[in-house]
Amino acid sequence: MKRVYVNEKWCLGCHLCEYYCAFTQTDKTDMAYALRGRKIFPMISVEDSGAVHFAVNCRHCAEPLCVKGCITGALSIQDGVVRLDQERCIGCFTCILSCPYGAISPAEDGHAVQKCELCLSTNEGVPQCVKNCPNAAIVFEDRG
Amino acid sequence: MAAFDFYPDYEVVRNLDRCIVCRVCERQCANGVHSCLEEKNVMLADDSQCVDCQRCVLLCPTRALKIVKSDNTYKQNDNWGKKAINELIIQASTGSVLLSSMGNPETYPIYFDKLVINASQVTNPSIDPLREPMETRVYLGAKPAAVERDDRGRIKNNLPPQLKLSMPMMFSAMSYGSISYNAHESLARAAAELGIYYNTGEGGLHEDFYRYGANTIVQVASGRFGVHKDYLNAGSAIEIKMGQGAKPGIGGHLPGRKIVADVSRTRMTPEGADAISPAPHHDIYSIEDLSQLVYSLKEATEYKKPVIVKIAAVHNVAAIASGIARSGADIISIDGFRGGTGAAPTRIRDNVGIPIELALASVDSRLRNEGIRDRVSVVVSGGIRSSADVVKAIALGADCVYLGTAALLALGCHLCRACQAGKCNWGIATQELELVKRLNPDIGYKRLINLMRAWKHEIEEMMGGMGINSIESLKGNRLMLRGVGLNEKELEVLGVKHAGQ
Numbered sequence: 001m002k003r004v005y006v007n008e009k010w011c012l013g014c015h016l017c018e019y020y021c022a023f024t025q026t027d028k029t030d031m032a033y034a035l036r037g038r039k040i041f042p043m044i045s046v047e048d049s050g051a052v053h054f055a056v057n058c059r060h061c062a063e064p065l066c067v068k069g070c071i072t073g074a075l076s077i078q079d080g081v082v083r084l085d086q087e088r089c090i091g092c093f094t095c096i097l098s099c100p101y102g103a104i105s106p107a108e109d110g111h112a113v114q115k116c117e118l119c120l121s122t123n124e125g126v127p128q129c130v131k132n133c134p135n136a137a138i139v140f141e142d143r144g
Numbered sequence: 145m146a147a148f149d150f151y152p153d154y155e156v157v158r159n160l161d162r163c164i165v166c167r168v169c170e171r172q173c174a175n176g177v178h179s180c181l182e183e184k185n186v187m188l189a190d191d192s193q194c195v196d197c198q199r200c201v202l203l204c205p206t207r208a209l210k211i212v213k214s215d216n217t218y219k220q221n222d223n224w225g226k227k228a229i230n231e232l233i234i235q236a237s238t239g240s241v242l243l244s245s246m247g248n249p250e251t252y253p254i255y256f257d258k259l260v261i262n263a264s265q266v267t268n269p270s271i272d273p274l275r276e277p278m279e280t281r282v283y284l285g286a287k288p289a290a291v292e293r294d295d296r297g298r299i300k301n302n303l304p305p306q307l308k309l310s311m312p313m314m315f316s317a318m319s320y321g322s323i324s325y326n327a328h329e330s331l332a333r334a335a336a337e338l339g340i341y342y343n344t345g346e347g348g349l350h351e352d353f354y355r356y357g358a359n360t361i362v363q364v365a366s367g368r369f370g371v372h373k374d375y376l377n378a379g380s381a382i383e384i385k386m387g388q389g390a391k392p393g394i395g396g397h398l399p400g401r402k403i404v405a406d407v408s409r410t411r412m413t414p415e416g417a418d419a420i421s422p423a424p425h426h427d428i429y430s431i432e433d434l435s436q437l438v439y440s441l442k443e444a445t446e447y448k449k450p451v452i453v454k455i456a457a458v459h460n461v462a463a464i465a466s467g468i469a470r471s472g473a474d475i476i477s478i479d480g481f482r483g484g485t486g487a488a489p490t491r492i493r494d495n496v497g498i499p500i501e502l503a504l505a506s507v508d509s510r511l512r513n514e515g516i517r518d519r520v521s522v523v524v525s526g527g528i529r530s531s532a533d534v535v536k537a538i539a540l541g542a543d544c545v546y547l548g549t550a551a552l553l554a555l556g557c558h559l560c561r562a563c564q565a566g567k568c569n570w571g572i573a574t575q576e577l578e579l580v581k582r583l584n585p586d587i588g589y590k591r592l593i594n595l596m597r598a599w600k601h602e603i604e605e606m607m608g609g610m611g612i613n614s615i616e617s618l619k620g621n622r623l624m625l626r627g628v629g630l631n632e633k634e635l636e637v638l639g640v641k642h643a644g645q
Contacts, residue, residue, distance in 0.1 A: 009581065010581060010584045012171075012172070012582055014168050014171055014172055014203060015166065015168060015171065016168055016205055019168075019205055030206075031164065032162040032163075032206035032208065035166075036161075036162070036163070036164045036206075037164075051577060132205070135581075135584045135587070136586060136587050137584070
């Protein structure tokens with residue numbers, strides 16, 4: 001299955017992926033109109049420490065602890081992708097506590113969680129963080 | 145004195161209706177132009193630090209930024225222009241020699257733009273390169289003057305070593321040190337895939353790149369940095385650098401801060417110490433001395449590799465080229481005054497040397513008149529901006545061109561001409577690891593390949609239009625060129641007729 005991977009060597013720490021992720025979640029066609037004056041809640045986040053930068057998002061684990069811990073069945077595995085049904089999420093945040101990568105975060109309204117679903121709801125065929133990474137540090141590959 | 149020396153030349157214009165304060169501009173500017181006033185959630189800019197490299201403009205996801213030339217003006221004066229005044233003010237303030245980078249940007253005539261190319265109509269057929277074979281392969285090196293046979297009448301192989309190129313273009317000498325590891329890797333990989341050559345420049349060859357040796361030209365310059373037996377044998381040809389178009393008559397100076405661990409090991413110079421290339425080669429004061437170095441290098445490589453001698457285009461370039469052709473060199477490389485550099489004194493870059501078009505035409509004519517044109521191949525550089533320039537250079541008599549600035553542009557350079565500062569925001573002319581990583585060679589080498597393939601197609605189209613199906617038939621074919629708006633003397637030097645003749 002294709003997953004999002006980050007080549008740390010090429011990650012510049014520009015944080016553009018976060019903004020494209022946040023933009024994708026809106027229904028707007030213009031990023032300035034969509035995000036100006038707003039705090040963003042991206043599903044990918046860039047970790048920075050000195051000269052080291054890398055973006056982190058959901059690993060779509062084969063045996064995900066988040067899915068095991070979900071008490072309402074909001075999280076499930078569909079075709080290898082860890083999907084979230086926000087309607088069923090009650091915001092207990094068990095998944096946030098159990099994810100070893102810190103890849104799940106509270107959604108903007110605070111009542112449910114949000115996580116990367118590989119932009120499956122868009123028709124691009126490739127996640128927006130991958131498509132818009134200026135240095136090809138974020139890739140969408142099948143590494144087995 | 146005043147609070148500032150002068151108002152900045154370029155201004156950062158931010159469209160606040162479009163700025164989402166993502167701070168990408170701030171993170172990507174090595175010059176510290178952008179900053180965020182967090183309590184107001186608004187971005188600020190310090191125009192005085194901006195070099196107009198366009199990095200922030202092109203990474204801004206909402207296109208909220210642009211850089212404009214300041215309209216702040218001194219009182220109109222056609223003699224004392226803004227540039228002259230500002231440069232003088234800098235010198236009055238610092239007492240220093242002015243430094244610049246990349247090629248001469250001044251308003252000298254560009255002869256390539258005053259030459260037009262011929263095409264076939266009615267009386268001779270043009271060729272469609274998509275349907276018929278089109279030969280762009282080039283061999284560089286000395287060609288034998290005559291066929292020789294042994295006592296049984298069989299042809300003797302008396303062909304000196306040659307460089308074989310799939311198209312008449314190579315990447316010119318840019319040292320590891322002046323440009324980054326990733327820039328070198330991009331050039332090396334692209335050259336290997338395209339079947340052409342790149343040039344190490346005078347900084348030695350990084351051990352990782354020995355595997356691209358079949359597509360490498362190794363350079364020996366006056367500082368002899370990184371030169372040893374394995375290095376000489378690693379490449380397919382050796383280039384002796386006598387001069388550089390951007391700074392004829394002077395040497396080089398790579399500042400110590402660019403001599404980081406890897407560069408120091410490759411150059412065989414101490415880390416952090418300035419690497420200074422002397423103006424002359426201290427063992428070359430004549431053509432005879434040059435000949436000794438040519439043959440020393442040939443001895444060291446068992447006469448298996450062609451030797452190139454690179455000179456800057458200067459006033460008596462034709463006579464110098466004639467001498468070089470007689471020195472035993474296989475290839476002469478001539479660098480015009482538009483050629484780039486990682487750092488040169490501004491006055492030298494902008495005032496010394498001659499245009500490559502004129503130098504090339506006079507060298508080719510001189511070598512032909514002396515009957516020694518076959519003894520050497522001629523490679524030109526310094527101002528080749530497009531495939532049309534390549535075609536014109538070949539028609540003027542070049543065998544091949546070197547591309548430096550054009551290759552860097554493909555890698556992201558936007559000609560901000562601040563290489564000497566070592567803070568290249570595009571990861572090219574820098575050794576700072578944070579900046580070097582901005583050039584991903586996986587992207588860079590593909591862009592170089594795209595550029596070269598596009599130019600090759602265009603060259604084939606232009607050749608086809610002329611009814612020529614081989615680069616060899618275009619070489620020195622000055623009847624394929626006409627001048628527009630040139631005077632008698634210029635036409636005479638270029639050896640072309642005026643349009644309409």
